[in-house]
Ligand SMILES: NC(=O)C1=CN([C@@H]2O[C@H](COP(=O)(O)OP(=O)(O)OC[C@H]3O[C@@H](n4cnc5c(N)ncnc54)[C@H](OP(=O)(O)O)[C@@H]3O)[C@@H](O)[C@H]2O)C=CC1
């Protein structure tokens with residue numbers, strides 16, 4: 001039974017919620033962050049998962065969450081940076097506000113939470129302690145319509161390399177780079193066909209393949225500074 005909780009940001013829906021519930025099923029105490037109170041958050045609370053409010057859209061919001069986290073737990077087994085804002089670039093002019101928001105959520109929040117949370121991870125008496133970044137295939141390959149999103153995810157992926165070196169051997173730092181895992185309500189059949197054309201394996205597998213990657217990284221004592229490509233093989237085409 002794991003004693004220190006695992007923090008997963010943006011854990012109230014989709015991939016984050018799926019991983020939060022599997023972690024809880026495996027016996028880990030779990031803390032999720034959420035922005036919008038809703039039945040899904042209450043349902044997770046009823047299971048015994050701790051839900052902490054967090055809005056990473058500003059430095060002040062990030063620091064407010066960090067102070068709340070520090071006053072809530074004495075130690076952490078792992079921090080999984082999953083929260084993300086997925087916004088295409090402006091049709092007419094570049095989206096300065098969108099770029100800043102995705103910088104905050106994808107780069108500044110993970111950077112500040114991990115460095116301020118270092119002491120909480122080092123206070124964990126279990127054999128391993130982890131930071132896991134959920135990035136994106138586009139971090140290493142770029143994007144034509146999500147330039148700011150891909151660039152800020154690339155910054156997150158680079159944090160994996162810097163923090164793995166800085167925090168070893170007490171803390172492992174790794175990433176998972178997904179592509180085409182879950183559709184959105186706005187995605188139509190044409191988009192599904194687009195995803196399937198991009199991958200050499202059938203697309204849209206659902207969140208289980210990300211959970212398998214997270215479980216592997218948490219359990220493997222000899223992996224750090226690595227980003228797992230979970231993308232249906234689109235990087236080989
Ligand atoms: N779905 C997919 O196929 C793919 C996903 N990914 C990555 O995997 C991860 C999970 O994806 P998915 O589940 O689809 O993500 P979602 O789009 O569902 O977003 C995850 C969470 O991020 C939180 N979030 C968004 N903005 C903020 C903010 N300003 N402050 C705090 N939290 C915020 C939201 O919290 P709340 O709901 O409480 O507002 C949301 O629940 C993400 O990092 C994503 O980029 C990468 C490639 C493919």
Ligand SMILES: Nc1nc2c(c(=O)[nH]1)N=C([C@H](O)[C@@H](O)CO)CN2
Pocket residue numbers: 083084085086136179180181182183184187
């Ligand atoms: N924060 C999010 N990031 C991403 C999403 C998402 O829904 N939220 N989705 C993708 C997929 O690649 C998308 O094409 C399939 O819906 C990328 N990142």
